Amino acid sequence: MIVRARAPLRLGLAGGGTDVSPYCDRHTGFVMNVTIDKFAYATLDAAPSGMAEFHALDAQSVQQIDPVAVDAGPGPQQLMRGVYLHVADRLLGGRRPALRIRTHSDAPPGSGLGSSSTMVVALVTAFNEYFGLALGEYEIAQLAYEIERKGLALAGGKQDQYAAAFGGFNFMEFYADDRVIVNPLRIKEWVWNELEASLVLYFTGVSRASAKIIDEQSRNIREGRSDSLDAMHRLKQEAVQMKEALLRGDLARFGQVMQSGWQAKKQSASSITNPMIDELEALAFANGAHAAKVSGAGGGGFMMFVCDPAERIRLVRALAGPGGTVYDTHFTQHGASSWKVA
Structure with missing residues (x-):
């Protein structure tokens, strides 16, 4: 039997960072996000070698390990090994099957689209299908969060797994004790279409280590720095404002909230922006954009720009100059899915 799964990557529209401890534990976090037609993929089947096989197809890296010797140490296959161990030890009663696990993603690590967490969700979804674990969306997201943030001790928040x-x-709410509430929004079709036509997704070509930025944000909150704390409070409220703008179809307000949220985000940690990002933002504004932000923690990866659809071609042509890549992007309605091939 072959099982495949995929999970969509996400754009963080507003409130990103308020889903990270200790802020959400002390103040409650709100995040507004949307998934796009870029995915993380996982395939599971019985390993012909009789070993546990971990194939990171993007990195062209393969590990074959005796199942009893699998660990969760660093390396290209860490996420795969972490999911394998967690599921085997906690959900399969300690049984470690000889599986071949293969993964790849439509976005590189450090992209700002939640690629690592989305990969963990795709893997958990594949295991759920393969072993008939009957996990729902909340359970898959929480399990993925526990594996990545607690089991592997990788820094980050909670929004990516739930998205x-x-x-x-x-619209997501993050409370103490890892309690999360996901509120799906019913967006009118014309709003959905207009927003897709207005949004330009641009890969800077520079991946970044989000853990460093997240550590700085968390440290600022723990130390009670008022400027960082005030910025996080604004980010939280802007998630509410963006939700209201989307539901009302007020896309002018959507752009205003995105831009003010980006300004607040830059005040939560010094490493969120840099001269390259500032130059790209200035270039975009000179060529039709009226809102901009970096998706994810910041520092690089993907940037989002909002413009009048009539200005889109001018903006796309201008962004081609610095050497990055504009991605054709559409929103998705569905989350992680899995299917049996044979």
């Missing part, structure tokens, strides 16, 4: 599991436009 990948649920899909679509979601």
